[in-house]
Amino acid sequence: MDYALQQLLNALAxxxxxSLVALGLAVVFSIMGLVNFAHGEIIGVSAYSVxxxxxxxxxxxxxxxxxxxxxxxxxxxxxxxxxxxxxxxxPTTTGLxxxxxxxxxxxxxxxxxxxxxxxxxxxxxSLNQMWFFGPFAVSSxxxxxxxxxxxxxxxxxxxxxxxxxxxxxxxxxxxxxTVRLMGIRANRVIATAxxxxxxxxxxAAVFILARRGSVSPDLGFGLVLKAFVACVIGGFxxxxxxxxxxxxxxxxxxGLLVALPQEYGGxxxxxxxxxxxxxxxYRPEGLLGQRIELGDKEI
Amino acid sequence: xxxxxxxxAARPSDTAPRAGNPQFHRSLVGGLITAxxxxxxxxxxxxxxxxxxxxxxxxxxxxxxxxxxxxxxxxxxxxANLGHSAFVGIGAYGVAVxxxxxxxxxxxxxxxxxxxxxxxxxxLLAALLALCVVGIIAAISGKIISRLxxxxxxxxSLALLIIxxxxxxxxxxxxxxxxxxxxxxxxxxxxxxLVASVVVIVIARLFKDSRWGLQLRASAQSPQAAAAFGxxxxxxxxxxxxxxxxxxxxxxxxxxxxxxxxxxKLFYFQQIFITLAMLILGGMATVTGxxxxxxxxxxxxxxxxxxxxxxxxxxxxxxxxLGLSGVALGVVxxxxxxxxxxxxxxxxELDEQLSxxxxxxxx
Numbered sequence: 001m002d003y004a005l006q007q008l009l010n011a012l013a014x015x016x017x018x019s020l021v022a023l024g025l026a027v028v029f030s031i032m033g034l035v036n037f038a039h040g041e042i043i044g045v046s047a048y049s050v051x052x053x054x055x056x057x058x059x060x061x062x063x064x065x066x067x068x069x070x071x072x073x074x075x076x077x078x079x080x081x082x083x084x085x086x087x088x089x090x091p092t093t094t095g096l097x098x099x100x101x102x103x104x105x106x107x108x109x110x111x112x113x114x115x116x117x118x119x120x121x122x123x124x125x126s127l128n129q130m131w132f133f134g135p136f137a138v139s140s141x142x143x144x145x146x147x148x149x150x151x152x153x154x155x156x157x158x159x160x161x162x163x164x165x166x167x168x169x170x171x172x173x174x175x176x177x178t179v180r181l182m183g184i185r186a187n188r189v190i191a192t193a194x195x196x197x198x199x200x201x202x203x204a205a206v207f208i209l210a211r212r213g214s215v216s217p218d219l220g221f222g223l224v225l226k227a228f229v230a231c232v233i234g235g236f237x238x239x240x241x242x243x244x245x246x247x248x249x250x251x252x253x254x255g256l257l258v259a260l261p262q263e264y265g266g267x268x269x270x271x272x273x274x275x276x277x278x279x280x281x282y283r284p285e286g287l288l289g290q291r292i293e294l295g296d297k298e299i
Numbered sequence: 300x301x302x303x304x305x306x307x308a309a310r311p312s313d314t315a316p317r318a319g320n321p322q323f324h325r326s327l328v329g330g331l332i333t334a335x336x337x338x339x340x341x342x343x344x345x346x347x348x349x350x351x352x353x354x355x356x357x358x359x360x361x362x363x364x365x366x367x368x369x370x371x372x373x374x375x376x377x378x379a380n381l382g383h384s385a386f387v388g389i390g391a392y393g394v395a396v397x398x399x400x401x402x403x404x405x406x407x408x409x410x411x412x413x414x415x416x417x418x419x420x421x422x423l424l425a426a427l428l429a430l431c432v433v434g435i436i437a438a439i440s441g442k443i444i445s446r447l448x449x450x451x452x453x454x455x456s457l458a459l460l461i462i463x464x465x466x467x468x469x470x471x472x473x474x475x476x477x478x479x480x481x482x483x484x485x486x487x488x489x490x491x492x493l494v495a496s497v498v499v500i501v502i503a504r505l506f507k508d509s510r511w512g513l514q515l516r517a518s519a520q521s522p523q524a525a526a527a528f529g530x531x532x533x534x535x536x537x538x539x540x541x542x543x544x545x546x547x548x549x550x551x552x553x554x555x556x557x558x559x560x561x562x563x564k565l566f567y568f569q570q571i572f573i574t575l576a577m578l579i580l581g582g583m584a585t586v587t588g589x590x591x592x593x594x595x596x597x598x599x600x601x602x603x604x605x606x607x608x609x610x611x612x613x614x615x616x617x618x619x620x621l622g623l624s625g626v627a628l629g630v631v632x633x634x635x636x637x638x639x640x641x642x643x644x645x646x647x648e649l650d651e652q653l654s655x656x657x658x659x660x661x662x
Contacts, residue, residue, distance in 0.1 A: 035450050086637035092449055093379050094636050097579060100381070101632030104572055108625030116621050217622075225461065228454045236450050266469030273458040277443055280455065284446045 002136065007258055013142035015250025016149035019243040020204045021227035022234070023156065024197035026242035029231070030173035031193045033092050037099040038079055039227070040220030041106035042198050046072035046205035047121070047215045048110060054123045064123050068209070069202035076198025077191055088190075103221070110217040118216040127210040145207050152203060153243060156196065160239075165192055173237070233276055235286030244288060252276070322508065329650040330504030333587050334497040336649075337363065340594065341493040353489055359597040360492045361554045363590065365574045366581075367496075367503045368546030370589040372539045373578065375512050377519035378449045381571055382456030385463035386433050386544040388566030390551025393429025395480045395561055396473060398422050403482030410472045422486045426552045433548030434541060441540035445533045460571070467563035479562040487556040495553060499546055503586045504648070506542060511535055573600070576628040579635050582642025587649040592642065596631070603627050 021039065028036050049071040050064050058064060083102045087095050128141040160166040165188075172179045172189050180186050201220070208219065227242075230249045234241025252275055256268050279287075344356045369383050396411070397420050404416050420428065440459050444452045467474045474480065506512045518525035518532035525532060555561050573596070581592020607623045635642060647655070 029450075035453070083633055083637075087640075090636070090640060091377070093377055094640050096379050096450070096453060097575070098633055098636040100379075100575070101629045101636065103629070105626050105629030105633065108622035108629065111622030112620060112626060225457060229458060232451045232454045236448070264469075267465065270462045270465035270469070273462045277455055277458055280447065280451070281443055284451070285448075286451070 005136065006138075007254055009138060009142050009146075010257075011251045011254035012247075013145045013250070014253055015247035016145050017204055017207055017223075017246075018227055018230050018249045019246030020149050020152065020200050021223055022230040022242035022246040023153065023239060024200035024204075025224070025227055025231050026234075026237060026239050027169075027193050027200075028197045030237040030239065031169060031176070032084075032088060032190060033095065034084060035092065035096040035099060035228075036084075036197070037096065037224070038083075038102040038106065039197070039201060040218075040222075040224035041103050042072050042075045042079070042201040043205045043208065043220030043223065044106060044110060044215075044217065045075035046202045047209050047219055048114065050123065050205075050209060051114075051119055051121045051215045054121055058123065061124055061126055065206050068206045069199050072202030072205060073195045073198035076194040076201065080190060080194040107217045107221065114217075116217060118214040120214050121209055122213055124206060124210040125213055127206075141207065141210055148203060148207075152200065156200075156239075159196075165189070169193055229273065229276055233279055233286055235288040238286070238288050241286055241288035245286070248287075249276070323505070326505050326508035327501065329508070329648055330501035330586070331497070332650040332653070333504060333590060333648060334500040336594070337496055337500065337590060338493060341489065341496070345489050345493075355601065357487075357489060357492055357557050358554075359593065360489075360496050361550050361557075362574055362577065362597065363496055363593045364499050364550035364553065365547050365570070366577045366589045366593050367499050367586060368543045368550060369574055369578050370583055370586060371503050371506055371546060372536075372543035374583045374585065374589075375507060375515045375519065375539050376536050377516075378536070379453045380456045380540075380543070381453060381575070382458075382460035383543065383547045383574070384566045384568075384570045385460045386437060386547040387551035387554070387570065388463055388467060388563065389433050389436060390429050390548030391555040391561045391566065392467060392474055392480070392551075393432050393548075394422070394425045394552050394555045395483050397428055398425035398484055399480075399482045400484070407475055407480065407482060408473060412472060415473065422484055422556060426549075426556075429552055430545060430548050433544055433551075437541045437544030437548075438537075441537040441544070444540060445536035460567070464563055464567050467566075474563070477563065479560050481560040483555050483559050483561070485557060485559045487553050492553060492557065495549065499549065500586055500590065502542075503546070503589070506539070507586060511538055515539055572625070572628050576632050578642075580631050580642055582644040582646075584641060584646050585644050585648050587647075587652075588642045588644040590649075591644050595643070596628075600624055600627070 021043070024042075025036055025039055028034050028039075046068045050068050053064065053067055058067075079102055083098055084095065087098045127144060128139065130137050131140050131143065160170055168179055168182075168184045168189050169192060171182075172184075172186075172193075176186065179189065204223070205220070208223070209215070226249060227246065230245035231237075231242050232245070233248060234243070234245025249272070252272055253268065256271050257265070260268060260271070341356070341360070344353060348356070365383065365387055368386075369380060372378070372380050372383075396408070396415055397418065399407070399419070401417070401419050404411070404419075409416055440455075444455050447455060468476055470476075507516075514525065514528075514530045515532070515535040515538075517528075518530050518535065522532060551566070554565075577592035577596045578589055579592070580596055581590065582588025603624045607620050644652075
């Protein structure tokens with residue numbers, strides 16, 4: 001029973017992290033159709049700024065967390081301004097390849113300017129402790145991940161539903177032209193979407209740092225690939241789909257970890273992707289995506 | 300002329316590739332003209348360059364074949380494919396497992412399943428078998444990918460890359476995992492590679508100009524209009540995917556046969572970055588673009604790599620700059636996409652550009 005609960009918590013914590021990152025991708029995609037491969041490098045920028053701040057003598061974990069979120073949001077807005085604005089009205093493939101290019105540039109800049117080797121960051125280690133509830137021992141990090149992700153998603157939903165800018169963002173994901181006709185600035189809507197996406201990535205970066213205790217140039221890349229897969233199973237562009245897809249991915253991964261014998265543990269990633277691709281055979285549009293027929297104007 | 304209009308002009312019955320068909324003839328000649336610069340470069344290297352450059356150019360020719368293969372799918376269907384290195388890897392490991400001499404296998408993979416440790420095919424048969432495996436895996440993955448919308452298809456192509464890489468790493472009995480797989484017979488030299496490159500370029504051009512290529516390009520431009528003409532875009536995407544995979548698989552086979560030693564990390568993101576940047580820089584709409592991109596970036600990257608490893612300029616020793624070539628590749632992709640999405644060569648093939656030039660001069 002104890003074991004089962006522990007694994008359930010594992011799955012929820014992994015799922016929450018994937019959901020956070022996948023939501024960041026979906027917010028941007030739903031508005032401007034950009035497949036943001038550079039999202040992992042936003043996580044990277046966030047983690048490296050904590051690393052640099054710690055190297056310069058920062059000791060307070062709370063400041064480090066704030067710094068991570070702010071740096072990520074700034075990085076996201078900067079990427080948009082510098083790289084994605086010129087291709088805003090270009091076809092999806094152009095945007096996708098641009099983002100891929102940005103991702104390569106930033107990863108290699110980390111390598112060039114800091115080091116290709118992982119660097120240790122211990123400032124956030126205090127988040128990762130063992131808590132005891134009667135007979136149960138749980139990792140504080142996993143509980144935090146679950147709670148913080150839940151609260152963040154709640155805040156995002158409230159923002160999107162209650163504020164004018166949130167309303168504009170939701171409207172923009174359906175018909176950008178009309179939103180602009182209503183007198184709302186396109187640049188502001190898109191910058192806000194990127195800032196939200198970045199902040200979500202920053203929160204994820206905090207958890208990654210607390211768990212790994214180190215930074216490396218490809219820190220966010222693998223995670224973002226998984227988040228993309230979460231988006232695809234959820235239905236690309238659907239926010240609820242991204243969150244659900246992330247959770248599902250967490251459960252599939254932990255399920256495989258439990259089910260696979262030790263010596264086949266290396267096949268976990270391969271099998272995860274196989275299961276997901278198999279899901280797509282039955283629902284090519286994703287679990288929560290809608291089948292869009294050619295010529296449909298209203299989605 | 301837009302592609303949908305071309306489709307109207309070209310009825311299926313009279314575009315089937317058969318000998319004597321003027322369209323087929325023109326594509327064949329066009330493909331050969333496109334391959335001409337490659338042949339020229341190859342022969343120059345063969346005649347004058349020292350051994351070190353011959354080796355470098357062999358690697359560049361492998362990249363050329365990969366990029367042309369990538370163009371077959373990306374250029375015609377306009378869907379980004381980020382998983383083509385999976386097929387390069389399957390081709391390379393296929394011949395590694397099938398053609399490595401028995402004595403060498405006893406050392407490297409003594410416990411290979413299905414009795415594969417006890418077989419040794421001649422290189423040609425091994426290559427054909429490896430390409431069969433590539434074809435089967437491409438057909439299965441293509442079935443799935445051709446059903447998806449553009450973005451989802453790209454993500455699934457990435458998933459395929461990760462699946463294949465992870466199998467190479469973890470199926471140690473068959474693929475030796477992270478260690479280098481050595482002892483593959485080195486049977487490929489520069490002339491053979493040159494012939495393969497020309498054949499691949501011509502095939503890519505013939506596919507692009509064929510009825511299927513034209514229909515696929517039309518469906519990428521306007522899915523609705525193409526569907527109205529009764530074009531089955533899924534079937535065409537599947538066809539392009541399999542052809543593209545076979546060409547990439549061939550590149551892998553050739554790579555294994557000239558290098559003699561392979562390891563999984565050769566067929567992963569690094570290769571994807573380089574080949575993708577080459578295709579984008581050259582222009583993915585044309586086979587000429589693929590060739591141009593490879594030539595330009597191969598030379599450029601070699602220059603950057605020499606700086607990267609630390610050079611001495613005017614008596615000052617520069618430090619090692621690891622990651623510089625990566626930054627350059629990324630910058631090339633980003634700048635191309637922002638300022639010249641069509642790449643260097645744009646929409647016209649080399650022979651089309653030339654004939655346009657001559658026509659203008661004659662006037």
